[in-house]
Amino acid sequence: xxxxxxxxxxxxxxxxxxxxxxxxxxxxxxxxxxxxxxxxxxxxxxxxxxxxxxxxxxxxxxxxxxxxxxxxxxxxxxxxxxxxxxxxxxxxxxxxxxxxxxxxxxxxxxxxxxxxxxxxxxxxxxxxxxxxxxxxxxxxxxxxxxxxxxxxxxxxxxxxxxxxxxxxxxxxxxxxxxxxxxxxxxxxxxxxxxxxxxxxxxxxxxxxxxxxxxxxxxxxxxxxxxxxxxxxxxxxxxxxxxxxxxxxxxxxxxxxxxxxxxxxxxxxxxxxxxxxxxxxxxxxxxxxxxxxxxxxxxxxxxxxxxxxxxxxxxxxxxxxxxxxxxxxxxxxxxx
Amino acid sequence: xxxxxxxxxxxxxxxxxxxxxxxxxxxxxxxxxxxxxxxxxxxxxxxxxxxxxxxxxxxxxxxxxxxxxxxxxxxxxxxxxxxxxxxxxxxxxxxxxxxxxxxxxxxxxxxxxxxxxxxxxxxxxxxxxxxxxxxxxxxxxxxxxxxxxx
Numbered sequence: 001x002x003x004x005x006x007x008x009x010x011x012x013x014x015x016x017x018x019x020x021x022x023x024x025x026x027x028x029x030x031x032x033x034x035x036x037x038x039x040x041x042x043x044x045x046x047x048x049x050x051x052x053x054x055x056x057x058x059x060x061x062x063x064x065x066x067x068x069x070x071x072x073x074x075x076x077x078x079x080x081x082x083x084x085x086x087x088x089x090x091x092x093x094x095x096x097x098x099x100x101x102x103x104x105x106x107x108x109x110x111x112x113x114x115x116x117x118x119x120x121x122x123x124x125x126x127x128x129x130x131x132x133x134x135x136x137x138x139x140x141x142x143x144x145x146x147x148x149x150x151x152x153x154x155x156x157x158x159x160x161x162x163x164x165x166x167x168x169x170x171x172x173x174x175x176x177x178x179x180x181x182x183x184x185x186x187x188x189x190x191x192x193x194x195x196x197x198x199x200x201x202x203x204x205x206x207x208x209x210x211x212x213x214x215x216x217x218x219x220x221x222x223x224x225x226x227x228x229x230x231x232x233x234x235x236x237x238x239x240x241x242x243x244x245x246x247x248x249x250x251x252x253x254x255x256x257x258x259x260x261x262x263x264x265x266x267x268x269x270x271x272x273x274x275x276x277x278x279x280x281x282x283x284x285x286x287x288x289x290x291x292x293x294x295x296x297x298x299x300x301x302x303x304x305x306x307x308x309x310x311x312x313x314x315x316x317x318x319x320x321x322x323x324x325x326x327x328x329x330x331x332x333x334x335x
Numbered sequence: 336x337x338x339x340x341x342x343x344x345x346x347x348x349x350x351x352x353x354x355x356x357x358x359x360x361x362x363x364x365x366x367x368x369x370x371x372x373x374x375x376x377x378x379x380x381x382x383x384x385x386x387x388x389x390x391x392x393x394x395x396x397x398x399x400x401x402x403x404x405x406x407x408x409x410x411x412x413x414x415x416x417x418x419x420x421x422x423x424x425x426x427x428x429x430x431x432x433x434x435x436x437x438x439x440x441x442x443x444x445x446x447x448x449x450x451x452x453x454x455x456x457x458x459x460x461x462x463x464x465x466x467x468x469x470x471x472x473x474x475x476x477x478x479x480x481x482x483x484x485x
Contacts, residue, residue: 049446144443148460151439153415153432155423158357193345203349241356242349275357 006187007219013181013333014120017130017171020064021288022057023265024139024165027277031267035289037064040165050141051089054167058083058094058136061169061288065132069171076100076171077128080118081135082111084142084163084280091134100132109205109234110188111135112168112284113307113328117185120330123174130174136167137279146198146314159200161236161278164265168284170292179335180295184220186329188212190311193325198310198317201278202239205308208325209235210246213306216329217252224252228300231291233283233308233327234262236276261286283307295334303332362421370424373431377402399430406434410442436460 020037028039040057058081066073079102083090088104095102107114115133122128142163143150172182191208209232217223224230235243240260247254261283262276287305294300307330312323380401384394409415415435418425426432437457444456458465 140443149439149443151410151413151415151435151442152460153418153422153425153435155426159353193342195346195349200349200353203353206349207345238349238353238356242352245348245352 004215004219006189007184007216008117008120008186009184009220010120010124010182012124012174013183013335014123015173015176015178016180016182016292016332017173017176017178018065018068019168019170019288019292020061020068021168021285022061022064022166023281023285023289027164027166027265027285030265032265032286032289035293036285037061042165050138050144051085051093054083054085054090054136054138054141054165055093057138057165057167058091058134058169059098061136061167062094062098062132062134065169065171065288069173071130071171074099075130076132077130078103078119078122079132079134080105080115080122081133082106082115082280083135084108084111084137085145090136090138090141094134094136107280107307107326107328108309108311109137109278109280109283110307110309110326110328111280112287113233113305113330116170116172116182116330117187117328119172120182120185123172126174128174131172132169133172134167134169135280135284137163137165137281139163139165139279142279146312146317156274157197157199158274159197159202159236159238160274161199161201161234161262161276162266162274163279164262164277164282164285166265166279166281166285168281168286168288170288179298180292181333181335182330183333184216184329184331186212186216186219188215188327188329190324190326192322194322196320196322198312198323200238201234201310202236202275203242204239204310204323205233205235205325205327206239206242206246208327209239209243209306209308210250212327212329213247213304214250214252216304216331220331224254224257227257227302227304229291229294229302230254230258230304230306231264231286232258232260232306234276234278235260235308236262236274236278238275239308240276264290280309291332295332298334301334305330305332365421366424369418369422370427373422373425373428377428402428402430403434406431407438410435410438415439433461 081091082105112135119131193207265277308327440459441453441457444452
């Protein structure tokens with residue numbers, strides 16, 4: 001049901017049947033250690049390429065999520081997914097040998113939220129019975145594509161964030177016995193506040209996140225107090241602070257209910273990697289390795305998951321163009 | 336739309352947030368230490384080469400080769416990923432930076448083949464610097480040549 005432009009409330013909630021997460025060595029050394037289904041070793045010189053490595057990780061999470069629901073990957077009706085690489089090659093290569101309809105999209109770091117929303121819409125209208133939402137990112141491949149190669153000695157600004165080598169997959173069904181459902185969603189709009197610095201992702205994405213959050217809360221008529229956890233995708237330390245300040249200026253006090261996936265993934269190691277984690281795989285893996293687990297164990301009831309993405313490329317950054325951002329919201333509920 | 340913050344004021348607001356949020360310890364002392372260390376290390380190498388019986392000019396050539404080899408090794412081991420925060424002064428040592436910039440580009444793109452990957456992308460970072468250097472050399476040479484007639 002469409003409440004307001006871009007805000008959806010699903011009368012018949014969409015069930016989350018199963019989920020799986022994978023991460024690289026550095027990400028697995030964080031506070032979520034032991035929650036990942038598999039830890040992928042960091043790239044070494046014997047591996048073929050970063051892209052292939054990411055595709056393997058993505059296929060693994062997809063297969064694992066489907067296995068957990070006692071299904072075969074061929075039983076899935078549609079796969080919605082994406083990653084940060086050009087032309088979504090990581091995801092396309094992951095599912096090239098899988099005989100399932102596939103939709104690939106690019107929403108920068110908000111890809112997981114976007115994939116979940118599209119899957120929900122398919123399921124809500126009854127076009128498919130079960131859908132798979134996947135997302136992944138690889139540090140080396142992303143670093144090379146958007147900035148400089150990872151091994152290049154360069155001064156890192158304090159605001160810089162580290163792209164996480166991680167992946168997550170969620171299997172959604174129209175009817176299931178699961179206790180986690182998706183109640184609502186919000187499709188964000190592109191927001192540009194004139195920041196040009198590509199290493200200051202937090203400041204770029206915070207206004208988009210605040211904009212979508214306010215629109216969503218007004219649209220569904222809920223308050224911040226109604227949610228147990230409000231989590232943003234990858235704003236980092238600085239972005240999280242700006243987001244809280246922006247929400248505060250509009251009269252929404254987040255207090256201790258708020259957290260950020262980029263901070264949750266690295267925990268105390270955060271000082272070694274500047275501002276926090278980022279990337280399409282960051283929010284996806286934290287969602288699948290932590291938030292959904294807590295919802296399943298009934299430690300959380302209502303969760304607002306805000307996927308945030310900065311929509312830029314190396315060309316636009318070099319042209320000194322301002323960087324727009326987007327934020328999509330998915331509302332999880334434990335029943 | 337977030338109404339309190341004006342789009343024009345946002346950059347200032349973000350900077351003030353940055354100042355309050357990311358104060359932390361400055362790494363200037365570390366940078367100073369590492370910058371000084373690499374210079375001392377280079378001077379030490381020159382002295383060693385001198386002791387081995389090479390002249391000052393020969394020693395400098397061997398020093399450059401040694402620095403390039405060290406930079407290659409550190410790049411291969413991925414040490415610069417960790418050193419990037421404090422050992423930034425290393426980039427002022429030209430052979431050190433040059434070796435790192437060339438090798439990292441060649442390494443990361445080697446999956447794309449020898450011609451288009453390694454050879455094609457090798458000078459991705461160094462290329463613009465080389466072009467500017469050559470132009471500067473030509474201009475300086477031209478000036479010197481012109482002044483020689485005065």
